[in-house]
Amino acid sequence: MLSADLQKWDELFRAKAADLYPATDPSHDYLHIRRVVTAAVKLAEEEGADLHVVLPAAYFHDFVNVPKNDPRRKQASRLSAEAAAEYLASVNYPAQYLDAVKHAIAAHSFSAAIPADTIEAKVVQDADRLDSLGAIGIARCFTVSAFMGRPYYMDGDILAESRAPDDQNFAIDHFYIKLFKVAEMLQTKSARAEGARRAEVMRGFLQQLKQEAA
Numbered sequence: 534m535l536s537a538d539l540q541k542w543d544e545l546f547r548a549k550a551a552d553l554y555p556a557t558d559p560s561h562d563y564l565h566i567r568r569v570v571t572a573a574v575k576l577a578e579e580e581g582a583d584l585h586v587v588l589p590a591a592y593f594h595d596f597v598n599v600p601k602n603d604p605r606r607k608q609a610s611r612l613s614a615e616a617a618a619e620y621l622a623s624v625n626y627p628a629q630y631l632d633a634v635k636h637a638i639a640a641h642s643f644s645a646a647i648p649a650d651t652i653e654a655k656v657v658q659d660a661d662r663l664d665s666l667g668a669i670g671i672a673r674c675f676t677v678s679a680f681m682g683r684p685y686y687m688d689g690d691i692l693a694e695s696r697a698p699d700d701q702n703f704a705i706d707h708f709y710i711k712l713f714k715v716a717e718m719l720q721t722k723s724a725r726a727e728g729a730r731r732a733e734v735m736r737g738f739l740q741q742l743k744q745e746a747a
Contacts (some may be wrong), residue, residue: 535574539584543643544593547622553596556580562678569594573660577653585630586653590637592610594618594661610642643711659724662715664720667731670712671738678704691743705742708735 536542547567554563573591577584595712597612614635621631637654640647641661649655665673675685686705690696698706716732 534578535584535588539588542626544586546589548594553593554598556677558598558679559679560673561595565673566592566595568664568669568724569660572663576656576660576721576723580652580656580721582652582656583630583633585627586633586637586651587656589630590620590625590634590641590657591660593620593634594638594641594657596620598637606612609644610639610647614638616709617636643715647669654720655720656684656724659719659721659728662719663724663731665712666716666728667734668738670731671735674707674712675704678707686742691746692739694737707741708739 550566551563551699554561554566556562559565559663563723570588573587574584575714576582577587581727584599591618593613595612595613596616597609617638618631621634624627633651633653636651637657638713639647640649640654643662649658665668668704678685683700683702685703687696687699693699693703693706693709698709700710712735713732716728719728
């Protein structure tokens with residue numbers, strides 16, 4: 534549960550997030566942010582992380598949203614970290630937390646490959662990555678694939694059983710190239726348990742899809 538002080542910041546951050554994250558991209562919209570914040574707060578409480586760092590980092594980890602197929606994609610988390618720090622400073626958020634918030638945001642990205650050096654960064658990274666798994670992860674994967682113009686699967690080899698996975702051309706292949714690996718890379722004990730459960734949901738979905746689409 535958030536302290537009275539953090540509840541006030543949560544209200545401010547929630548209002549900012551509602552303006553910042555449009556519904557035009559459901560994979561990175563306000564609902565995604567709310568899910569990540571909820572997961573991050575829960576993980577922080579379980580792992581002993583400082584919510585003064587985790588809360589703003591979770592809200593603003595996608596402050597600058599760069600499309601998946603944009604050449605600047607690997608810079609997105611660093612850009613978000615700088616923009617979030619500027620915003621937090623503008624609303625007089627306690628300055629002693631800003632460097633830690635910036636690190637947590639910069640390190641959350643898979644493509645940036647920045648090591649998460651603090652428990653707060655690990656919590657925010659895990660919370661964001663959990664949202665790429667399970668039922669909601671499936672929905673988000675297909676949303677991104679629709680924006681990129683990728684078909685759901687390769688006709689004749691739906692689950693990439695006789696070929697190398699290719700997620701540039703088939704949505705399902707992203708499960709194998711990235712998402713199942715993400716489940717194994719979660720850093721906190723609490724997130725790993727939830728990630729394993731969500732990965733099983735995804736494996737069940739793939740088997741059901743294979744039956745229906747064969």
